[in-house]
Amino acid sequence: MDERQLKNYKRYTLVLLLVTTGALVVCAAAFSFKRAAQGQNVKPQAVVTEHYTPKQAASQETPAPEKAAAAEEGAPRIQEYHVGIYKGRVGVFQAGKGTPVLLSETLAHRLPQGDIDLLQKGIPADSLAEARAILEDYE
Numbered sequence: 625m626d627e628r629q630l631k632n633y634k635r636y637t638l639v640l641l642l643v644t645t646g647a648l649v650v651c652a653a654a655f656s657f658k659r660a661a662q663g664q665n666v667k668p669q670a671v672v673t674e675h676y677t678p679k680q681a682a683s684q685e686t687p688a689p690e691k692a693a694a695a696e697e698g699a700p701r702i703q704e705y706h707v708g709i710y711k712g713r714v715g716v717f718q719a720g721k722g723t724p725v726l727l728s729e730t731l732a733h734r735l736p737q738g739d740i741d742l743l744q745k746g747i748p749a750d751s752l753a754e755a756r757a758i759l760e761d762y763e
């Protein structure tokens with residue numbers, strides 16, 4: 625090798641040595657921070673497997689107190705809307721219509737069997753706002 629090639633060889637070797645040393649320093653610092661973080665008491669986050677929390681009246685067969693009182697009086701009520709199942713999804717239906725006014729992305733087969741039974745019968749609602757609230761419980 626001539627003098628020039630030897631000088632370039634030494635320069636590249638020195639640069640690579642500095643880069644390698646820098647990488648080792650960074651790795652050592654990362655491991656020390658990791659070790660320090662592991663010494664702290666950290667609670668792991670709970671895994672959530674349920675995707676909805678329905679209201680009591682929407683998922684139970686017992687009616688809400690105000691509806692129970694009206695049912696006991698025997699006063700016939702005309703339900704404007706009801707929440708049911710349409711093509712495998714939960715939807716809001718207007719009285720006398722076969723297609724839903726609102727349709728959610730919730731797949732009915734993913735719901736508990738008790739809720740599926742209620743939805744197949746139809747959950748009555750006096751207004752669109754009440755029906756929408758019931759629908760949101762299943763989202």
